Amino acid sequence: MQSFSTIRLKDGATDYVGQSAERLQRVIRQLEDGLEQSNYTRLITPLIEEVGGREQIRMDFTTSVARALSERGREQYKRVFYSGSVFQPEEKFQVGFEERGVIAEVEAIQLGVRLIEELTGKEVTLSIGDAGLIEHLIETRVGDHHLRDQVTQMLRLRNVIELKRIARELDDALLAKLPLLFGREGAEQILPYVDETRLNAVIDLADAVNADLDFGQMGLQTYYDGVTIHGFIEGVTEPVLVGGRYDRLYEQFGQEQQAFGIGFSVERLAEVL
Template sequence: MNSLERSKVYEQVVGKVSRRFETYGYSKVRTPAFEAYDLYSGIDSSIPRREMIKVIDPTGDVLVLRPDVTIPITKELSHVYGRLTSERRYYYIQEVFRQTGTDLSPIEHTQAGIEFFGCRSPEADAETIALAVRTLKDLQFEEIKIEIGYPALLDSMIQQMNMDKRQNMQLRQLILSKNLAELQGLLREAKIDRQLAAAVETITQVYGRPDLVAAEMASLGVNSFMDGIVEYILEVCRLLEIYDCKEEIILDFSLLNNMDYYSGLIFQGYVEGLGRPVVMGGRYDKLSEAFAADLPAIGFAIEIEPIVESIASTMTAVPDSRSICIFYSDAELEEAIVLAEQFREQHYRVVTSPLQNQEKNDSYAYTVLLQQEGNVILTNEESHRYLTVAEVGMFFEREA
């Protein structure tokens, strides 16, 4: 599939994502392409400063090309409201820019995401995760897995260990990779309390269905803080069953923050054919505190490019169901123009072309032949013959 055809897939994906977000009450917003460097350098996030694309404006101030969307939306809402008395739902589809990996890595990536402000509850978390699942289903993915975690649980345990910076970083890497053998060695080396070490080892290996994971977690009996988190997550999972998302949900309490501003539940989504997450999300109730506000929030972002590549590599060309090509003889040029304009007002996608150019064209759902011996409509299933242009118009009014 060439780049032009891939662009069509991109627009289809973006259209489906937008429509799904809007069914959940989200309104589209845009953030500036350039923001002050201080906005990102002064916020805890996982965006390394070396990855930001920096420029100098005419006044000498340092700007960055948008590396994130959640932070500027939160800043704007914080300055407007300070504290919300009602919910606010926004979505975006726009580019973020980061210089990652090798010099050949693309710096521009399209993200589609939602930000749900003003509600801190299992209901809000379940609805947000359900929206992520629905969106991926709209894109025709059949194998969808959403991993849910709660990093604050492991963070609280790690803080109790009083490890040095090197050990702390190594511990987190071993947890993320689920490397139990080296993890046990590190915990012994650091002389961590046996019960605490056993709990971390177990949490690192617990992964699967909510009921089974909850049973494993209950057996640890570490503290009431852990019990409260498990109860919260199980309530989110119970609500997700009502959304008919039970089969897509996996619990993994070894998940750690991929963005430092996440402060509660986090999740990531996988689909068939792609070995890395295409959805990343979580709760970031404390991010607004950096702007002197109190705005509890949860959101997620979908990486559009890998989804487009996956769909483009497997899809077969399917004509737009509201597309028409009108072929006309010289005598019917005027009628072709009038008819095309009529269909366009009904929101059909229409092109016109001389009759001698007629060929089988799978990119249109309907082909109209305007010729002296009668007007013919061809579809994939059947052919219709009409005597007048008015009757052709009536056909498409019925189809609409």
């Protein structure tokens, strides 16, 4: 018989058994049921995909969803949801939903909030930013391409110390302030450097869903090019809801699409059950 004694748990992966497994399954089932009842279609993508000619374990659902929905003959699927594992590099369980075409951002955000509050009994606090708005601001102030990418990445990571260093190097005080621009005061500080109509649209969306404005919030994923949204609940330090707009992502698959999605952190939600 073949020997199986060398099987080991992959670095970053976790076994769940007993109550911990039950809590995870409760989160997954309730979120899936809520999305099915809200008329989203289930989409299952493979755990292993080919990236640049090499096999790779799925690291992100949104890119897999965009690839899958860009296949010919799938134009009718405008509202889908997914459920499964990603490795970033730790294994994480995610449930999420995505829309393309005509996007109802307010309704989608409200759905995400409602599902979490029904599951946990805790109020969700939201923060909203706009990755594309701030990217354009950075482009107008940082000429060097590599340095511009560095500023953007440091802002995604909220690395205030490194941003201050770059700001001193460029003699640009606004760059150092970007991670700390909140609310209407933050909007006033960036208003002279961004499109006013787009800025007002972000403010209106935040008002519509009762969210805080956070102009340093770009989202960790580089495909976000519009509104970004994070949701928090008491007792959990990390966001339990993350999402936003990523219209440009579909261009990489040969399509012009408006696209918006929200993902839920299953492990973080299970912590409070």
